[in-house]
Amino acid sequence: MIRVGIVGGTGYTGVELLRILALHDEVEVAVVTSRSDDGMRVDALYPNLRGNIDVCFTRPDVDTLASCDVVFFATPNGIAMLMAEQLLARNVKVIDLSADFRIKDAVDWGKWYGMEHASPDLIADAVYGLPEINRSQIANANLIACPGCYPTAVQLGFLPLIEQGLIDSRHLIADVKSGVSGAGRKASVATLMSETGESFKAYASSGHRHLPEIVQGLSMAAGKQVGLTFVPHLVPMIRGIHATLYAPLETDVTAQLQALYEQRYANELFVDVLPAGVHPDTRNVRGSNNCQIAVVVPQGGDTVVVLSVIDNLVKGAAGQAVQNMNLMFAFNEKQGLQTMALYP
Numbered sequence: 001m002i003r004v005g006i007v008g009g010t011g012y013t014g015v016e017l018l019r020i021l022a023l024h025d026e027v028e029v030a031v032v033t034s035r036s037d038d039g040m041r042v043d044a045l046y047p048n049l050r051g052n053i054d055v056c057f058t059r060p061d062v063d064t065l066a067s068c069d070v071v072f073f074a075t076p077n078g079i080a081m082l083m084a085e086q087l088l089a090r091n092v093k094v095i096d097l098s099a100d101f102r103i104k105d106a107v108d109w110g111k112w113y114g115m116e117h118a119s120p121d122l123i124a125d126a127v128y129g130l131p132e133i134n135r136s137q138i139a140n141a142n143l144i145a146c147p148g149c150y151p152t153a154v155q156l157g158f159l160p161l162i163e164q165g166l167i168d169s170r171h172l173i174a175d176v177k178s179g180v181s182g183a184g185r186k187a188s189v190a191t192l193m194s195e196t197g198e199s200f201k202a203y204a205s206s207g208h209r210h211l212p213e214i215v216q217g218l219s220m221a222a223g224k225q226v227g228l229t230f231v232p233h234l235v236p237m238i239r240g241i242h243a244t245l246y247a248p249l250e251t252d253v254t255a256q257l258q259a260l261y262e263q264r265y266a267n268e269l270f271v272d273v274l275p276a277g278v279h280p281d282t283r284n285v286r287g288s289n290n291c292q293i294a295v296v297v298p299q300g301g302d303t304v305v306v307l308s309v310i311d312n313l314v315k316g317a318a319g320q321a322v323q324n325m326n327l328m329f330a331f332n333e334k335q336g337l338q339t340m341a342l343y344p
């Protein structure tokens, strides 16, 4: 058994970590932090955890967290970078769900995230926690930068085409929809049901902070700089991301695309290439760590369309973070993650 700490246990990704880790055979959830609910039993705030999580929230404190083997940061951007170095120095592995260590260029990170990076020297040590491209590096890492929710759906969708050089990677388009839990649990007018229900809109169309992260990942896979237009949308559902991806085909490979996707992900436990003609649906991954993908070339044209769905809180955050932990500690990669989507 390893001892696990969670910084930010009251938020949506924090409670999702708790839901997954409560049923994980190899871990004891030892420390869960919250500044606002310090002292309260975790299962009093989240009664769905009763009988499975037996700790109280404590304030985030390096000495308490240092008693753990691994600490997850489920905190807003800018927090993990203040504490990671001290924990790593005390032999605690760190898995950051926020964006602090995702972008390799600290100056670029500062531009997109609106603050100066507090631990720029650590960025090079962080492994980008997308197991489908970095499995062996993750296994040897002490610091993981978990991908963002949009970047997970978009990169998994484009990767097979990019890696094989089948598309004009200067002209990628990602039209992506997210449920409102992507914005976190903190109260805001924009995520009130009366603001989001019965309506649907794009946001950050001139440049969302996930753009540099997706471009960085896809450019590494392509071996050259890719060009991407990324427009996120907020849709009136709680969980789920649906990415509709477009790219110009360089050659007519339509007949081989289904097999290409099936082969690329044949050994991936959490990427499911759907049979030809089936459309992915966010409800079929809700609560699970799966990414479901379909690939199609409409009307035999020269534009390939990829449809990629995940649950933003699971494969887009907490599930992927636990998948990374399983790899880092040589546990079964599926441990704790074998939940199927609820239906309906």
Ligand SMILES: NC(=O)C1=CN([C@@H]2O[C@H](COP(=O)(O)OP(=O)(O)OC[C@H]3O[C@@H](n4cnc5c(N)ncnc54)[C@H](OP(=O)(O)O)[C@@H]3O)[C@@H](O)[C@H]2O)C=CC1
Pocket (backbone or CB within 6 Å): 007, 008, 009, 010, 011, 012, 013, 014, 033, 034, 035, 036, 037, 060, 073, 074, 075, 076, 077, 079, 097, 098, 099, 147, 148, 149, 181, 182, 183, 184, 185, 186, 312, 313, 316, 317
């Ligand atoms: N929601 C999603 O779908 C996804 C989120 N992420 C990322 O994961 C991280 C967490 O997101 P989410 O769970 O939605 O956020 P929430 O806003 O729901 O929760 C944030 C948590 O962090 C704690 N917190 C806030 N400020 C601090 C601080 N200064 N020091 C320590 N703890 C703090 C809060 O508790 P308290 O204030 O009581 O201490 C709370 O528990 C973010 O970086 C987000 O970008 C990544 C992928 C998907």
Ligand SMILES: CC(=O)N[C@@H](CCC(=O)OP(=O)(O)O)C(=O)O
Pocket (backbone or CB within 6 Å): 077, 097, 098, 099, 148, 149, 178, 179, 180, 181, 182, 183, 184, 209, 210, 232, 234
């Ligand atoms: C629907 C919604 O608001 N989504 C969030 C993205 C979520 C996220 O977690 O982004 P980071 O981890 O990079 O902060 C947003 O667009 O800000």
